[in-house]
Amino acid sequence: MINLIQILIEGALVGLVYGLVAISFVVIYRASKIINLAQGEVVVVGAFLLWTFTAGAAAAGYPIPLALGLLLTFAGCVAFGWTVERTIFRPLIGQSAFTIFMAGVALLILLRGLTQLIWGAQSRSMPVILPEGALQLGPFLLNTRLLIGAVFTVVLTIALHAFFTRSRLGLRLAAVAEDHTTAHSLGVSVRQAIAVAWILGTMVATAAAVVLLSGSILSLEVAVIGFKALPVALLGGLESIRGAPLAGLIIGIFEALASAYLDPLTNGAASGLLPYAAMIAVLLIRPYGLFGWRRIERL
Amino acid sequence: MKLKTLLAAGVAALALAAPSLAKDYTITASADYSGPFADVMPDAMAGLNAIVDYWNKEVGEGLGTHVNLKIYDMRYDSAVIARTWPSILTSDQPIMHLGFGSPDLVTLMGRLPQDKVPMLLGTAMVGLVWKPDGWHFSIRPTYSHEFAGLFSHLEAGKDGPLKIAAISTQNQAGFVDQVNGVKALATQDPDHYTVTSTQWAETAPVSLTAQVRAALADQPDVLLIGGTTAQVIAAAKAMDELGQRVPIVMSTHNGLAEVSKGIPLADLEGSYSAFSFAAPEKAELPIRDIFEANKTEGKWGTITAQASAQAILALRVLEKAIADIGADNVNGQAMYDALLAHEYTEAELLGALPTLDYDNSAPFPIGNLKATAEVVKDGKITTVQSEWFDVPQINKW
């Protein structure tokens, strides 16, 4: 029993990390109606920025205090998000959702080349930002890095949900997610919305990179997390900030259970397949994800 | 008039560029500058280049031969290899190909016997392709053999069998094969080795705590992780968290040199990386001195040591082939024959490899296999012992 609960706890903590990356995905969609296939690459860019302003600067002989390094990183995220909006998505305003999806494909390939060109393919170590070790809670152990990440995810979810449903700016962004042209004609600045979406999205992605990579190793391969998070975001519903962590929990727990109980019987296939099977099953029952907007279609 | 001067200039240029009397041979090599091994590739190719330069200067001149090393970026992609290979055959007519990793292996192993070009890999073999009569060889036996060498060393003088827990990735054939080989060893010799469990994890896991907890439940003596660097680091962190410490056994591509880029070595105290070419920091290593004297770029390290070992074996094979059939007649077949016919001693190989002997029964050295390992001691990477370990016999799995 204790073992089972421990597995559930660990699955949930890992799942919330997927959820955090999924939130960065949802934030971008929720504010700009952009399905960003390149979210994994954005996480990598955020992580490289972080590395540059912490370990990288120190290695180059300019040690920066951690707090300032973080601040610079987030400034870098703002610059990155703004650049993406200005150069890629602003010219595409008003294009079909399909075209914008394809721009995500392009961004994926572009960022992959760009990170390799700027930072090189070497793997490098990330500084320890979140405390290492584990918290003993009765008979259970909780990884502090993931626990902080989980708490952060939950707080962020509540904050972003309030932002999108209560604040004036957030509501305006929601209008953009509904339809670019309509929003535009109602006087909502689509440009501003997309810029805000990307800046927020990159920041959340970088926060995810902190949780994911603190004290670990950074390589271009980290980008695969994006394709773990994409299904999580779809499962939760593309428009739902609250859906993302919940879907993350479901996927994380499913994966942990499969890995503990089914993998020994299936030579490891179960933990790879089950999350996807579960997602397709949920989508068949709720075609717009758990909390996605049900779009009413008319001719 | 103009044409004539042009022609004259052309002829002069040709005459200047024409090779001296030395017989030219081409050895081709696969590189991966844009795939998963892009980060270590400059050092690897530096190793090949330095050793070939050394050989041309010191040995080739005396034999009246010159070796051209042509490096192709194969992107670690089977499709690129499959379509580049026919053109390599016609334009370079290589006498040997120096391969890198499993894409080279699976794509070329079927073709080599018809094309009459032997391939020498620097990466370890996998049991999956352990078949007779191939033209693909590795300077190293399988990963499992290398691990077995270290395990037999660890097991010596121990009461009861060595308990091994493994962490691997289910969708990576090579990684699963490593575990299968070690399992074969355990079934064959249950008195000395046992595999307590295999845990499956992603190549870049968010956390390995659950897997490591399950693995440690059986109180293993070592934790075998032959997969990725990220897995080793995640496992080390998970053990910190669980407050237990079991030595991790890794290979070279995810070995101590790579892992130390990610976490301080102090966190890996007592962990091993097992392989079968000379450890780069071994005291007394002639090949290292030769690399340092001939290099144009790159740093000496694990991957450089591997590439240098690969190059020196290829060149020694060429020497034997020349001795067998003369400096002007060497081709792929002659290289293949020379590789199988002779034994290559540790001294000939400048200490880069143990004494090797090949035959057509397996794609790796036969006879008494040797391996070595590095360990972290007092926060530093050192060789476990300066002598090679004997690798126990493993039946084909």
Next chain:
Amino acid sequence: MRPTGIWHASYATEARVLETVRSRLWLSLFGAVLLGLPLMASPWMLGELTNLFITLIAVCGLYVTVGMAGQINIAQSAFVGVGAFTAAKLSNMGAPVWAVIPAAALITGAVSVLFALPAARVKGFYLALTTLAAQVMFPIVILALPMSWLGGLVGMPVMPPVLFGLNLGTPSGLYFLGLAFAALAVWTTYNLPRSRIGRAFRTVHDNDSAAGVMGIPVTRIKIEAFFAGALYAGVAGAILAYMLQFVTVSSFTLFASVWYLGMLIVGGLHSPLGPILGVVFVTLVQEGLHTAGNAILQSGSGLGGGAVFAASSLVLGLCILAALIFEPRGLAHIWHQLMTAFRLWPFPRN
């Protein structure tokens, strides 16, 4: 736009793809060059061209699913993989090449239907998720199956294709095999939009609610779009298997699927010319950069190759973006504009 002086006396002439004698002549000339090429091209060139043909077949399939029917498919590479493994298995069972390729196509089609079935309830980007699932599940399933079925961990050797006692496994043999099927793929891609089902695809693409109202069975059409696209993927996979001579799951990655999509966008999503131009252009850029990289590597200038190779991703990404921003109809549209300008010259095009 049609050149002046061309009018049609019957429906049959109007329905022709190639309307003028001159365009038919040009095409025959082009065909003759392609057929004669193995006589003079180097094996390297033949290898590159064969690869281009295989990619073209796969991207033609993607054009049908994504371009015509508007269903996002990010698993084309996995479907190519299904085709490759089917071909490997069948060739090991002794099936001849003329049976292997159609069978590979049909089986791949059947597998794709499995992942298109959720289309009955799921729409749009949520449907893209099921193709993502196909891409992720593909290697796991192959590796978990018993080794005697599909090679499992090892992968599978492929018997060389033999047709009428002729070994097609040589560079020129594979070239002709690729050329024949690429021609077939292009021919079908050109004709599909003119057929009943092709028009149904288009309608579903433009507005699936409207399509339903007009009496088009939307779900069935979506599934058929996946099936049709996967047929091409199966053929591409089978030929790729013959070229690789040994198939392993590691050749069929998600990133390859993304590249296929990229090629289609650069070429143009709305014209059957799109896949052709996109594949040719991207292959030229990629292999050009790669050749340059190899040359730099071998010149021994000590310059690391890594930067050059990273550049190829960068350039393709920029090309796709440029296509999307400045010409969303892709290279195909630029081509049509150039043709029109050429025909109307010296009059301005308007």
